[in-house]
Amino acid sequence: SFTSWGGSGGLSVASDGTGWAVSWAEDAPDDSELVVYLRRVDGSGVALGAGAERLSDDLVDPDDPPLDFVPWVAGKPGGGFAVFTSSFLADGSSEIARLQADAAGVRAGNRALMSAADARNSFNQRVASDGSRFLLAFHDTGGSGTLEVAGLLVDGSGSNPPGSVVPFTAGHAASNSLNFLPPGAPALAPLISGFAAVWTDDVT
Numbered sequence: 291s292f293t294s295w296g297g298s299g300g301l302s303v304a305s306d307g308t309g310w311a312v313s314w315a316e317d318a319p320d321d322s323e324l325v326v327y328l329r330r331v332d333g334s335g336v337a338l339g340a341g342a343e344r345l346s347d348d349l350v351d352p353d354d355p356p357l358d359f360v361p362w363v364a365g366k367p368g369g370g371f372a373v374f375t376s377s378f379l380a381d382g383s384s385e386i387a388r389l390q391a392d393a394a395g396v397r398a399g400n401r402a403l404m405s406a407a408d409a410r411n412s413f414n415q416r417v418a419s420d421g422s423r424f425l426l427a428f429h430d431t432g433g434s435g436t437l438e439v440a441g442l443l444v445d446g447s448g449s450n451p452p453g454s455v456v457p458f459t460a461g462h463a464a465s466n467s468l469n470f471l472p473p474g475a476p477a478l479a480p481l482i483s484g485f486a487a488v489w490t491d492d493v494t
Contacts, residue, residue, distance in 0.1 A: 327343060
């Protein structure tokens, strides 16, 4: 069975033209890690392969276990899948990361950070593709303690140099914090040229 975690965005589905890839985050029984999995499903809805493929890094450093959540899977232009996650780091901050799988749903490479490891707490990402690039939009504390919306363009291979996050909002009042009336999570759509990002905002 597929086990989702994290409420909205805890489970994500993308089509590859002949079937689907399903990605989700699953908590370990002892709460030691939160791991993203992926499984391919054919056009009839039948799960493929021997089982779910673990995409999160294996537990190598006990001080930095995999804590990847809110996965968003998207097909890559050249085949295979990119899964963008919110991921906790060893210092307790969260950043946007990328996991990958090939066209068969087999893990490819290790977790790579898309947003810079700057303790700004980037999380709750949404993803859209225009066929050659991905737009990621997410919540970001901006280093100010308030919650803003920011974006990041990623190329079709799922690669991007860290540090090129662009703020979509700025200057929210200090009362508009992580716990009180933040901007809503963006909804994204590709346009003929570029993207559109729409979100709610309770600040007048």
